[in-house]
Amino acid sequence: MTPPLTFRRGSADDAEALALLAAQTFLETYRDFEEVQDNTDYVAKHFRVPAVAALLADPQATTLLAASGAELAGYAVLRAGSTPSCVTGEKPLQLERFYLAEAAIGRGEGTRLLRAVQAEARRLGALTLWLGVYHRNARAIRFYEARGFCQIGERDFPFGGRIFVDPVYAIAVDEIRFPEPTGRSRES
Numbered sequence: 001m002t003p004p005l006t007f008r009r010g011s012a013d014d015a016e017a018l019a020l021l022a023a024q025t026f027l028e029t030y031r032d033f034e035e036v037q038d039n040t041d042y043v044a045k046h047f048r049v050p051a052v053a054a055l056l057a058d059p060q061a062t063t064l065l066a067a068s069g070a071e072l073a074g075y076a077v078l079r080a081g082s083t084p085s086c087v088t089g090e091k092p093l094q095l096e097r098f099y100l101a102e103a104a105i106g107r108g109e110g111t112r113l114l115r116a117v118q119a120e121a122r123r124l125g126a127l128t129l130w131l132g133v134y135h136r137n138a139r140a141i142r143f144y145e146a147r148g149f150c151q152i153g154e155r156d157f158p159f160g161g162r163i164f165v166d167p168v169y170a171i172a173v174d175e176i177r178f179p180e181p182t183g184r185s186r187e188s
Ligand SMILES: CC(C)(COP(=O)(O)OP(=O)(O)OC[C@H]1O[C@@H](n2cnc3c(N)ncnc32)[C@H](O)[C@@H]1OP(=O)(O)O)[C@@H](O)C(=O)NCCC(=O)NCCS
Pocket: 029, 097, 098, 099, 100, 101, 104, 105, 106, 107, 108, 109, 110, 111, 112, 131, 132, 133, 134, 137, 139, 140, 143, 180, 181, 182, 183, 184, 185, 186
């Protein structure tokens, strides 16, 4: 049986490994949706080692890493700072990134990563968690909705020379639900 992932906060030493994982997970997630070139341009801009090192050093951002032994298998980024006007909950924190490597999906690790996010959000004093999600990312939307996130509005997301309108979801940190698995993902 595959052992469960372990979670920890990222640091400067993780920049190279996280850059690789962030690029891999982005390309895996969106390869069926958008132009390959737009995806690789986005990866080149956001997930080169210097950009990821800057993220890890950013005082407004907290990066959680999910690891299988020494190997990274997922990550989440929590960001304080500006919020879209539709986010009206108290003490908001953005779940800016939330990704597992393909091999780690479908075994409950997303749920465990979200528990780690909830604990970190509490530690940071946040009361509201919000996120924007690509409207065609049905698996992620299903995941968030099953955990109690509600759509509260939309935001513009520039990507590949176009503006995408992403649904914005939010939830009170203490109200995140952790339902029992249905087994649906294992069948697909
Ligand atoms: C979003 C994401 C992190 C969620 O992770 P996940 O592995 O799909 O979700 P879960 O943790 O709920 O696990 C899924 C399945 O694992 C199975 N599972 C096995 N053991 C389990 C356990 N102990 N607990 C929960 N689920 C378990 C279940 O079948 C469950 O599906 P179900 O809830 O329909 O029954 C993941 O899909 C992902 O990384 N997607 C690509 C990146 C992405 O889209 N990110 C969002 C950007 S906004």
